Amino acid sequence: MSKVAGTVATLPGGGEPSSPVQKVWKPELYKIQLDAPAPNPVRCQRILEDNNQAVRLYGSEYHGLMGHLEAEQLLSNASDGSYLVRRSPKSDGYYTLSVRFNKRTKHYKVFYKTGPGQGHGHYLREQDKHYETVHEMVADGLINFHMQLHASPIIQQINQQTKNCYQQSPYMTLNRRKLRALSNEMGKSSVSASVSVDDCDANTTTVADIPVDNPLISQQVTQQQLPPQDPMPLVYEKPHNFKVHTFKGLNWCEFCANFLWGFTAQGVKCEACGFMAHNKCSELVPPKCVPDLKCIRGVFGTDLTTMVQLHQCNIPFVVRRCVEEVEARGMLQEGIYRVSGFADEIDALKLALDRDGDKTDMSEAAYGNVNVIAGTLKLYLRLLPVPLITFQAYPSFMTAGRNAKQTEQLQLMAEAVRRLPPAHYSCLQYMLEHLKRVASHYAVNKMNEHNLATVFAPTLIATPQHMTNLTEEIFMLSSLITHCETIFASSSSSSSTS
Template sequence: MNWQEIKEGSPVQDQGSPHQHVWNPNLYRLQLEAPRPRPVACKHHVTNCPQYYGLEFHGVISHLDASALLVEEGEYLVRQSGGNSGFYTLTLRFDTKIKHYKLYYDGQHYVKDKRFDSLHELVADGLVTLYMEANAAPYIELMDSFNNYEKSPYMTLNRLKRRAVASRRADLTTATDSFLQKEVKHSEIPQLDTKDESITEAVTCEGLISETVDYDKPHAFKIHTFKGLNWCEFCGNFLWGFTAQGVKCEDCGFSAHSKCSEKVPCDCCPDLKQLRGVFGIDLTTLVKAHRTARPFVVDKCISEIERRGLDAEGLYRVSGFAEEIETLKLALDKDGDQADVGSEMYENINVIAGTLKLYLRLLPIPLVTFETHPAVIKAAQLKSIEKQIVGIKDALTLLPAAHYNTLKYLMEHLNRVIQQQSTNKMTAHNLSTVFAPTLMPAPDLTKCGGLPGMTYEISALETMITHQQTIFN
């Protein structure tokens, strides 16, 4: 992959859906292509080897001798140059060139500012950084120029939440104005206590009835090491690397690249952590946090659909009301598995189905991951259905456990949907056409404009639904 391809990989909108893909996965995919660290072991005993290094320590050798030992991409060793004190030298091979770095240890390994618990992690992070700089520097420069906050993932994922805050502030403003008018009638102009933040906010905020609210609290950004996979909430691009990938607001949890954080206005809302919830979070990270086999959103929506909606005509094809879907999304983010999805709250079953599709659509890494996608497509191109089934089954073993378990559960459900196709009019092909762009977005999806060019994705998904018992036995 080169940066020109990445440049074309901007967020795209699924056909028939008002919701955009807010996470651009291309830098994540590029990170996967970076060389892996390969320590080169010293073949003879070295005296005075520091206890924090292993067999990769070669003692006193020249840079020429060290270079001759490194043959493959990502290979590295640690050496001691004659006359140097206070540091050792990390020598590694990248892009057919040999690079040398001063290497330090004070309880953690470091070359510059970033610190690591192991040398292997340091080299892995360094190789990713070098690979990004070599293959995506022009794109990263373009990314750094992005300044459209109103179209950021943060605004997309928290639209209703921000509107609710705006309404509360507007109500507070109205109440304060009424109070002031009442006091003026009595010829007594009150002296407001400017230390009372709620009163000050109510008096000074203007134009609050809108989806975009200008808050006056700055973010408390701190350099942060993110666990799992994370994306910048400002530009939507992957936070690459293995440590200190970006910054995070200590008050609201807003995550961003360091440069992107400089463009974020003073709109920190400290209760955001409670409302970010589950949408737009990496699937594996989410199930680890909840200690579940699958995301509870998937279980909850599918259970409700099977309880009262399997015979609904056009299930998953007919769109639910966008406002109700957004309301249910907010409830699931806020209340978790305690959110009410029953018929008294959401009579239209298409709202539940639409929320499930929205959850899957907003996954930063699709359910059928980028690594697995080519193997699935290759299997779908085989001539006989028997070979396709075997090939797809083998390809799905590449999925992370959380993705596999969720896909298996979803395919079992969709198989039950097609068993009611005489009433719901949804065949395996119909369902595959609906779900393929969400579950298996093609790498060149932006080039083909959505559905065109997804023939094999639809075919593979149709096979998974129809033969789910054999593929997922």
């Protein structure tokens, strides 16, 4: 990284040469899903003489007895995502769902089953997913239609992945140090077990006699070694126990790094370790299940909204603790946020935060170089699957930044921040106000608003992949830092009056 004040060398995709972990998540499928049409029920405008059961099941989008030609005519001028439920003239034991997509109307037989457990609700075929409401069924269907139409090359590429991807997967990338430590512990325990067995009968016992009921250690654990770069050098085998799972919030496949798209049953999750993957990707994951992954999975690389909901807070503790430490002893540090800390120390602090959470010791005694704290904060923000300035809000921020009239620019920026999800809104405000305070010490630390924007633009903004010229993004972020108080005050007052 450049040592010259106000400049920073960056890599495509927002990585930094000195970073211990580069950006791992692939946002393309997520951005495609954002454009999927939303369900839009077409309400029935006439009084029905149909049975009450259908009205109870489907509500006002139920249109009673209606043929497919009449349904197509009713939906012919409707927007994509519009749908209705009807009873076909020759139906027997089912109703028909008519959905508009890609300027065409599709018709499906829809059924309903009552009963406890997961096998109840609305469904299309007996072996299909079941939904609490038809609205959920349509939402899931529209996403899948949209992905098939616009994301087929990416999905095809995912289906052609090989097992070689595992070593470069987000799971390995984010947890490398923790997996290595766990592997060393397993190695010690397995060697101890092997020695005790040999003591009992050195002449008759072989490695193959090690009990197979130890799920972590394979028969070759004390003999065979993987390449040294593997974070888990000991060879062991324990198959994953993958089950189809409906994920809440935004989640990414830990094998291929692509988004788990869909509304329900987006992929699979291992019941023993929590490994999340697409169905197809799960078939390629090696049998290296590490039970109780809760002890391994941390906060880095987890969606921001998920984090604040999980910890019941407005600002993730990683951001809060790092900011507090920088403000306590780094405000007068020349080149703060531009000068990098040592990568191995940043990686060690990342491990500590993942393991110990808010109780992590970040004092000067533990991390004397405040640039390590600053680097860890940048790393956390860089690894967010959805950047702080989200993909959806990014165009609005850029439009505002291009406006030459400051009054209009600030008004547009206030509108842009209102487009952010609550967790992103609060965290962005917190970070901008912090950077504003850092810039106020420019005379000493040599980091004004523009210099800070140059450093943070690849980290905070959802820039297009492989984009290297961030001149406009830097200018926009610099303006955000400079006028953050005005922008968020205006945004807050507009929200309260609307």
